[in-house]
Amino acid sequence: MNWYEKLNQYFPIEEMKSKEQMNLLLKERGDVYRKDEGPNHVLIYVEFNGFVFVDYLFVSSKARGQGLGKKLINKLKSKNKPVILEVEPVQYEDTDTGKRLRFYAREGFRHASKIGYRRRSLATGEETVLEILYWSPDEADEEAIYEAMVKTYRDIHKYKDEQIYGAPFAPVDRTLSFEEERNEDILKPFSPV
16 A cells, blocks of 8 residues: 555545645655655655644554654654644544544643634535644744744645645635634643643
């Protein structure tokens, strides 16, 4: 099974980029869009000057609990800049969501609870609410994380969207928002005491 099939089987369709878009990003934006794969993992990430964005992180079920996810996250942390990613809110019928949140809490990630993120899938037409998590070596504030997400959405998520999907993703101001009021911290139940 190739790297895209692994991702496609694990991630919901509304969160997946098309293979065409990912291949174009790897080819045309290879200066920032990168793939790290092995027999038991696929890591797709973006490295800009001021931050790293994890687009997809997959560890096969047979390799979970062996430290591979921690090793991959530590590789990104070693770049000494904020590491940002999107996650689904906890879905109690899907035990993997809780496991993922527990993993990121254990790895020192924080919930960017002032950032709202609603993205409409061009594949399904469904709106997906995602949460933003981040780790920072220098305690970056949520406003800096919001600006990094704006850049990621414009430069990566919307990359050639009309050409590839036949329609554009919603503009950034209809997808991302920054609120002074904090939402509930989704990592709190998973944080070590």
